[in-house]
Structure formats: C-alpha cells, structure tokens
Amino acid sequence: QKEVEQNSGPLSVPEGAIASLNCTYSDRVSQSFFWYRQYSGKSPELIMSIYSNGDKEDGRFTAQLNKASQYVSLLIRDSQPSDSATYLCALITGGGNKLTFGTGTQLKVEL
Amino acid sequence: DVKVTQSSRYLVKRTGEKVFLECVQDMDHENMFWYRQDPGLGLRLIYFSYDVKMKEKGDIPEGYSVSREKKERFSLILESASTNQTSMYLCASSPNRDTQYFGPGTRLTVL
Numbered sequence: 635q636k637e638v639e640q641n642s643g644p645l646s647v648p649e650g651a652i653a654s655l656n657c658t659y660s661d662r663v664s665q666s667f668f669w670y671r672q673y674s675g676k677s678p679e680l681i682m683s684i685y686s687n688g689d690k691e692d693g694r695f696t697a698q699l700n701k702a703s704q705y706v707s708l709l710i711r712d713s714q715p716s717d718s719a720t721y722l723c724a725l726i727t728g729g730g731n732k733l734t735f736g737t738g739t740q741l742k743v744e745l
Numbered sequence: 746d747v748k749v750t751q752s753s754r755y756l757v758k759r760t761g762e763k764v765f766l767e768c769v770q771d772m773d774h775e776n777m778f779w780y781r782q783d784p785g786l787g788l789r790l791i792y793f794s795y796d797v798k799m800k801e802k803g804d805i806p807e808g809y810s811v812s813r814e815k816k817e818r819f820s821l822i823l824e825s826a827s828t829n830q831t832s833m834y835l836c837a838s839s840p841n842r843d844t845q846y847f848g849p850g851t852r853l854t855v856l
Contacts, residue, residue, distance in 0.1 A: 642785075666843055677835055677847035678788070722788065726843065732803060733778075733845060737787035 637661060638736035640723050646742045653710040655739050657723030660704070666726040667699055667706045672738065673719045682708060713743045748772070749838050749848035757854045764823040766851050768836030774846075776839040777819035779803075779811060781832040782850075788835065794819055826855045 639658045647653045655669075666685055670678035684690045684697040684706065696709040706725070710717055723736040752767035768777065778793040780803075790803030792811040800811050808830060812820045819838075823830055831854050837845040 668843070677850050679847070680844055683843060732790055732793060733843075734790075735788040737785065 636736075637727055637734050638723055638725060640721075640736035640739045642737060643740040644742050645739055646744055647713050649713060649715060649743055649745055651713050653713045653717065653741055653743070655708040655710075655721050655723075655741065656705060657707065657736055658705045659723075659725055661725070661727045662701075662704065664725045664727055667697070668724040668733070669695075669697060669706075669708045670722040670724060670735075671719045672722060678722055710741075713741075715743050715745060717741060718743050749836060749846050751834075751836055751848040751851050753851050754849060755852050755854075757856065758823075758826050759856050760827060762823075762826050762855075764826050764853070764855075766821040766823075766834055766836075766853070768819045768821070768838075768848055769817055770819075770838035770846070771817065772838065772840070772846075773816065774838040774840050775816070776841070777813065778837040778839070778845065779809075779819065779821045780835045780837065781805070782835055783832050791821065826853075828855050831855045 669682040671681045672678040682697040684699045690697045694711045698707045720738040720740045722738045724733050727734045749770045758764050779791040780788045782788050789805050794800045794813045810822045834851045836848040839845045
C-alpha cells in the first residue's frame with residue numbers, strides 16, 4: 635500500500651462549481667498534512683496546511699482532515715479556469731523527518 | 746519572498762558523466778531537500794539536509810550523493826549518470842520541516 639494515495643484524474647468540473655480532491659494515507663502517526671498546487675511546467679507551491687481534525691478554510695479553499703479514517707481532502711469553491719493544475723497531497727511521515735507526496739490529482743476547470 | 750534558485754533549467758549529459766546540480770536559497774533556511782519528479786511516480790525524496798555538512802538519505806538515494814558546505818547551498822551529485830536518472834530534479838528549502846519552498850527545477854536528460 636502506498637503511503638499517500640490520490641486519484642490521478644483528470645477531474646473535470648465546470649467553472650463556478652465545487653472541486654473536491656481526496657487523499658488517503660497509511661501512516662497512522664502522521665500529524666501534519668499539506669496541499670501543494672503545481673501548474674504545468676512549474677514547481678509545486680504550498681496552498682494549505684492542516685494539523686487538526688476538522689475543516690480549515692482559507693478563501694475559496696477548505697482543507698478537511700479525518701485522522702480516524704486517514705483521509706484529507708481539499709475543496710475549491712467557485713472553481714476558476716486558473717485553478718486548473720495538479721494538486722499534490724503531502725504529509726509528514728517517518729517520525730517527522732520527511733515530507734511524503736502523493737502522485738497528484740489533475741484538476742481541469744472548464745468554461 | 747523566499748527565493749530558491751537552481752543552476753540550470755535544462756541539462757543534457759552523456760551516460761557515465763559526473764553531473765552537479767546546484768541549489769541556492771536566500772532565506773537562511775536550515776533545511777534543504779532534493780527530489781526527483783517522474784510521471785506516475787510523483788515527487789520522490791533523494792536526500793535532505795538539516796544543517797551544514799549534515800545529510801540524510803531519502804527514499805531513493807542510490808546513484809546520488811550530496812554536499813552542503815554552506816548553509817545557503819545544497820548540491821546534488823550524480824557520480825556516473827545513467828539513462829534512468831533522466832528526470833525533473835527539484836530542490837526545496839524550509840524554515841521548519843513542514844513548509845517547503847521549491848526551486849524552478851532542472852530537467853536532466855541523460856543520453
């Protein structure tokens with residue numbers, strides 16, 4: 635089982651809709667979770683971090699964490715074409731020594 | 746703004762050559778990382794460093810070595826390049842072990 639699993643997509647949503655991106659993980663002791671956005675040909679950039687169970691909102695982005703079920707998700711409200719990118723889920727594993735990334739979900743927001 | 750620079754955007758080398766990839770950050774971060782990114786495999790950690798002259802192996806260190814003689818510079822070395830090392834190489838720096846700032850990447854082709 636992979637440490638961090640994401641559906642590779644592409645996930646297509648119409649402009650203005652809510653995009654829901656999901657990630658599951660295997661390491662029960664993971665405490666820190668992150669969402670990075672990567673545009674085609676560019677490097678990843680951090681958009682959200684979450685450490686506690688529940689929801690964390692930042693503008694149009696909401697991260698959700700459920701440690702009991704070992705999943706973390708990212709909701710993007712009012713999706714825009716500029717949100718089209720690959721979204722990477724990442725978490726601290728190995729006793730806090732390193733960040734492990736999922737393979738990413740490609741999101742396409744269509745006009 | 747955090748700035749992480751990498752010595753080359755594109756590099757073409759021949760099998761057996763020794764290859765140096767340089768990464769420099771200007772924010773006095775203690776932590777620096779080297780990843781490679783391949784389609785379908787995502788970002789994989791090669792080596793990381795939490796201090797000058799300190800290094801730790803990541804998930805795929807075989808065929809690579811690193812050097813950190815100064816805090817701002819972290820070098821990745823391919824002792825004898827092979828075709829399976831053709832990849833996108835991404836350097837990152839971090840003020841802690843969570844938030845990572847990535848450089849623009851070096852696309853290395855080994856012929």
